[in-house]
Amino acid sequence: MAVGVAQLGFRLNSTPPFGPFSQRNRPRFPKSLESCRRKLISRPLSSSLVDEQQISFTEPENLLIEALIGIQGRGRSASPLQLQDVESAVQVLEGLEGVLDPTSSSLIEGRWQLIFTTRPGTASPIQRTFVGVDFFSVFQEVYLRTDDPRVSNIVRFSDAIGELKVEAAASIKDGKRILFRFDRAAFSFKFLPFKVPYPVPFRLLGDEAKGWLDTTYLSRSGNIRISRGNKGTTFVLQKKTEPRQRLLSAISTGGRVKEAIDEFISLNQSVAKGEPELLEGEWQLIWSSQTETDSWIENAANGLMGTQIVKENGQLKFLVDILLGLRFSMNGTFVKSDTNTYDVTMDDAAILAGPFGVPMEMKTKFNLELLYTDDRIRITRGYSKIIFIHLRIDRSK
Template identity: 65%
Template sequence: MATTEIAALGFGFRLTQFPPFSSSLSNRNPNNAIAFNSIRKIPNFRICSSSLTNETEEQGLFSNFTQDEIRLVDALIGIQGRGRAASPQQLKEVERAVQILEDIKGVPDPRTFVGVDFFSVFQEVYLQTNDPRVSNIVKFSDAVGELKVEAVASVRDGKRILFQFDRAAFSLKFLPFKVPYPVPFRLLGDEAKGWLDTTYLSDSGNIRISRGNKGTTFVLQKETEPRQELLSAISTGIGVTEAIDKLISTAQDKDGEPQLLEGEWKMIWSSQVETDSWLENAANGLMGSQIIKKDGQMKFLVDIVLGFRFSMTGTFQKTESKIYDVKMDDPAIIFGSFGLPVNMETRFNLELL
């Protein structure tokens, strides 16, 4: 049975020759946008994903990707490991995006790609040499080293790469020599052989889709964008503040001033520590959704349990460049058409970064 193989998303790719690739898969709504809200006098960030589509802005963040490629990359953000924990809906979105790109075809002769690399697992493919090879590499860390499994490679029918694994070794930083990996490749026979079809290669060389002899689908990516790095960092909980700084720096290089966009935004990360009181967290906008309206109205909305919801409405007004004065003063616990008022008010200055 065919499966969708999902590798951990990674960053910091380097090119070995021309069109290189690095393996990555993850999942996120393709219509996402990101807002950075810095609350004055409180050192925190609040990051939300929007239900609104802004294709012009998104295309700017992914300048070397087509819209169909962006949909695939977004569908993959957040899926960790090899996809075993992915939901059926996530896999369905990935497979649908893969099928769209395969139907488009992309570069007609995709076998001419070479090399890839990313932070934990990557693949190198060298075909235009006297010793054509495919190598799968597991990089443990810069301090520890890596495991490299190599295969003899050849090309058939323009898009199929045939390979046979023949050697493997550890390269450890604390040892001056390589340590052979104890796998008897010669005794494995056909088990050490395989093939890989490249079914899609983007014109920009950023996205490659391949299918293996065991029915596995691989999506490989050369470049990651700052927004993509941030969403992946949030999904793993590692390097979030660094990814925020990088995306903010990228946004500051662009012309124009960011606007507080209308729509429903879901809270996905905050640097502000939550308190023991969920009511206080909800009133501070640290959970649930934030709804922005054109008429200067704002609402916090949090699902509680069994149909009960917390709702808090208020207003926002722009006071200076990128700065909004926010006043939230009408909270209630809601069930159906009934509401129980809560005595609570919160005010803050919001800076849109």
């Protein structure tokens, strides 16, 4: 268990060589960068909003970010298709020329946020708890140009509680590889004026406290780093995240979501072109500004839960899984009434059990205001002025 804490951010020698990306089932490298470029779908509004003073990504880096959008638990909940998309985007970047000899560059220095790892839940119970849970933020600090070079893994529980920091003495082997040995760990709680040592007997762990980390890609902007550990685990880390990532992070941690939405929409207003459209596809609700009521059927009818399916010719469906194969379905229509608003009528409800259905007498009308949309995320203001955030879950469109 103690070793598991030390493994946050990289893998130690004690971990068996298994995972979703063994050499046998590793996804094929895309034939050309151009083929990956074509995967970036044109959007009615820009999906890679950029604060020019803080952050910039190349097109292949944006491809990786696109693949990461919507993956929870830093990879723990990723589907096989999502994992393949991420690994393909990672391999594209590893095949490009980033910063040469990244361990010799000052761009590798600083605090990096762990965005994705191929195996977030396969070690100790502590690692599964910390790395696979979105509520905790996980970072890695790299400081190699000091009298005491160090690489540290940090779990921040919240701004109000504090963090756990596991430190390793580090040395540079070559232009890509960092060698490390964990030697101390401590909790820093906001409500205590002193650190609380984490009782890990690093000296007694021997080689199990050692490891290495290769940086296989470091962006020239210093914003993205891809690393692979000594047991084959892949890590994607960022110093600065793009607006959609910050918004989804706020939703995951449950902190300052409305502020993140305001920032996101404000940034979008400066780059939006043309009229936004309600895009076809399946959209999963991930957040709303109103909590659910005690009545699940009221929640379902008002779009406060489940999936929203937008079809051609102005057809709309709410679909909610209830239990034991039962589903709630409600169909309706939408008509564009202004630049970014729609009149929605939902009037055909039923409880479904396989191919059979039991009709229900329900009807609701409301205005839907489209605040932001791209091919992966959508923000609307709907029933009773509630703000809704949906993620697109169908990959065919």
